[in-house]
Amino acid sequence: MERIVTGDQMQLLDKYTIEEMGVPSLVLMERAGLSVFEAIKKEGFSLNKILILCGSGNNGADGVVLARLLHLAGYCTDVCILGKPEKFTKEMQKQIDIGKNYGISFVKSFHISEYTVIVDAVFGVGLSREITGNLKEIILELHKFQGKIVAVDIPSGICSRTGKILGCAVKADLTVTFAYGKTGLFLYPGAEYAGKVVIADIGIYAKPEILPKPEIFTYTKGDLKEIRRKRDGNKGSFGKILLIAGSKDIFGAAYLSGMAAMKTGAGMLKICTHKENKVLFSCFPEAMLLCYEDDENITKELSEGFQWADVIGIGPGIGLGKQAESLLDTVLSQGTKPLVIDADAIGMLKGRTEQLKNYPNEVILTPHLGEFSRLTDISIKKWKENPIKITQEIAKTLSVVLVCKDARTVISNGDKNIYLNLSGNDGMASAGSGDVLTGMILSLLAQGKDGLKAACLGVYLHGAAGDLAAKRKGRAAMLAGDLIDAAGQILDEV
Numbered sequence: 001m002e003r004i005v006t007g008d009q010m011q012l013l014d015k016y017t018i019e020e021m022g023v024p025s026l027v028l029m030e031r032a033g034l035s036v037f038e039a040i041k042k043e044g045f046s047l048n049k050i051l052i053l054c055g056s057g058n059n060g061a062d063g064v065v066l067a068r069l070l071h072l073a074g075y076c077t078d079v080c081i082l083g084k085p086e087k088f089t090k091e092m093q094k095q096i097d098i099g100k101n102y103g104i105s106f107v108k109s110f111h112i113s114e115y116t117v118i119v120d121a122v123f124g125v126g127l128s129r130e131i132t133g134n135l136k137e138i139i140l141e142l143h144k145f146q147g148k149i150v151a152v153d154i155p156s157g158i159c160s161r162t163g164k165i166l167g168c169a170v171k172a173d174l175t176v177t178f179a180y181g182k183t184g185l186f187l188y189p190g191a192e193y194a195g196k197v198v199i200a201d202i203g204i205y206a207k208p209e210i211l212p213k214p215e216i217f218t219y220t221k222g223d224l225k226e227i228r229r230k231r232d233g234n235k236g237s238f239g240k241i242l243l244i245a246g247s248k249d250i251f252g253a254a255y256l257s258g259m260a261a262m263k264t265g266a267g268m269l270k271i272c273t274h275k276e277n278k279v280l281f282s283c284f285p286e287a288m289l290l291c292y293e294d295d296e297n298i299t300k301e302l303s304e305g306f307q308w309a310d311v312i313g314i315g316p317g318i319g320l321g322k323q324a325e326s327l328l329d330t331v332l333s334q335g336t337k338p339l340v341i342d343a344d345a346i347g348m349l350k351g352r353t354e355q356l357k358n359y360p361n362e363v364i365l366t367p368h369l370g371e372f373s374r375l376t377d378i379s380i381k382k383w384k385e386n387p388i389k390i391t392q393e394i395a396k397t398l399s400v401v402l403v404c405k406d407a408r409t410v411i412s413n414g415d416k417n418i419y420l421n422l423s424g425n426d427g428m429a430s431a432g433s434g435d436v437l438t439g440m441i442l443s444l445l446a447q448g449k450d451g452l453k454a455a456c457l458g459v460y461l462h463g464a465a466g467d468l469a470a471k472r473k474g475r476a477a478m479l480a481g482d483l484i485d486a487a488g489q490i491l492d493e494v
């Protein structure tokens with residue numbers, strides 16, 4: 001598990017390290033400059049001539065440290081200070097004085113074509129408004145640069161909280177960020193502007209209790225070790241899933257969800273679907289079936305299913321008709337087991353939020369942003385301006401684990417910890433991916449994880465499977481079904 005912070009949180013962590021732990025600001029800065037120096041060398045960029053653009057704040061001061069280190073190591077380096085002297089922080093003034101003592105080259109103007117690497121140390125997490133005027137022109141000119149661009153902490157112009165572009169932004173090949181990844185480096189469009197992100201330890205420390213809430217975290221491959229199979233387990237110990245999915249003309253969603261659940265380790269699966277799909281399940285004999293006919297009332301059979309199952313899933317491909325509504329009502333009124341609600345079932349939740357809140361067990365909702373927007377009347381644009389906070393607030397209001405699916409999926413149970421997912425790629429933006437995710441989350445729930453854990457691990461695994469499938473098949477050609485086999489391989493590897 002790794003922590004991610006907003007720029008505001010980072011500034012508090014810097015302050016705590018300096019004021020409470022007693023590490024001088026200049027020491028942190030020296031480590032910051034050194035870590036960028038090392039990252040640039042490691043990347044193997046051509047370092048014939050380097051230009052460092054500095055603002056007047058401490059991001060600029062990091063840039064001057066870097067210039068000194070490069071100069072001392074014998075690299076031809078120019079520094080151009082774009083910020084006004086009257087705005088220099090005391091650290092920036094100090095670094096300029098030190099730099100002058102070491103004889104580094106300060107230039108007043110430059111031609112970008114003379115350089116092989118340009119370092120952006122104009123603004124860091126202190127950027128507080130849109131970039132305009134002369135600075136904007138310079139940043140836009142950098143878009144034409146043919147060499148490599150390295151951003152210090154965050155590309156100038158990217159909002160460190162939302163990833164939004166404030167006026168204009170530097171497009172970096174490499175961003176060396178300090179202490180923790182910043183949300184703005186991972187949310188789009190910031191993620192595209194940051195290029196490769198390297199996180200450098202510079203000695204930031206704060207007692208956990210002073211960390212401003214909500215805390216944001218993400219998973220990496222090692223976290224999948226939590227999905228461990230019991231050596232002496234039997235099919236009962238890996239959980240029983242009742243999945244209500246598919247409808248008269250829709251078979252694929254039920255198949256993909258069910259297959260994803262079984263192939264990520266669930267013990268038993270019963271699929272409740274329309275009778276017409278029965279023949280199609282002949283290629284999936286591992287699944288048991290509970291079939292209904294048009295307008296048939298299967299409340300009794302479903303109740304028995306609720307008794308049998310450890311977890312319940314409803315939604316993929318069930319449609320929006322009367323029968324689908326009645327299935328959802330039966331689940332909400334008679335189900336007692338942990339429940340995953342997806343796709344069409346989310347579309348029918350609008351008048352049923354009280355029932356949702358009263359459900360006697362954990363509920364996980366997995367809307368994509370369109371479904372989220374229709375359910376909450378919050379526009380996608382508004383969500384994107386504050387995805388962390390809005391996801392947390394709605395999760396709390398609805399008393400659910402809310403999985404807002406996007407290129408960067410955000411998950412919250414309304415509590416202080418928010419999950420931001422970094423695995424996955426645009427190859428997953430194709431029909432059926434969401435159905436696969438539902439199956440994976442159900443599987444992890446059935447294997448005993450709580451709602452938040454199952455959602456976060458499931459989303460991480462789903463994205464990691466997407467990354468492996470993209471490597472095997474290519475992002476354009478991969479299909480939702482490819483995620484299922486890839487996930488199996490990933491689980492086996494960890």
Ligand SMILES: NC(=O)C1=CN([C@@H]2O[C@H](COP(=O)(O)OP(=O)(O)OC[C@H]3O[C@@H](n4cnc5c(N)ncnc54)[C@H](O)[C@@H]3O)[C@@H](O)[C@H]2O)[C@@H](O)CC1
Nearest residue numbers: 025028029057058059123124125126127128129130131153
């Ligand atoms: N001692 C510290 O606090 C440390 C700071 N570090 C570096 O310092 C950065 C943060 O430094 P600062 O807080 O000084 O902030 P920045 O250097 O990011 O920029 C702040 C300055 O830019 C001005 N500004 C903001 N938006 C502007 C706009 N649109 N147009 C023109 N001017 C604008 C502000 O008024 C302020 O003067 C971090 O990103 C990191 O690179 C690191 O060296 C670690 C230690």
Ligand SMILES: Nc1ncnc2c1ncn2[C@@H]1O[C@H](COP(=O)(O)OP(=O)(O)O)[C@@H](O)[C@H]1O
Nearest residue numbers: 368406407424425426428429431432433434435
């Ligand atoms: N650009 C992307 N990068 C990473 N993941 C993505 C991207 N686009 C879509 N996804 C993921 O793919 C899944 C799509 O789900 P959904 O929209 O419900 O698909 P469907 O309804 O077709 O099954 C989500 O888990 C989402 O996070």
Ligand SMILES: [K+]
Nearest residue numbers: 120123152154
């Ligand atoms: K920067």
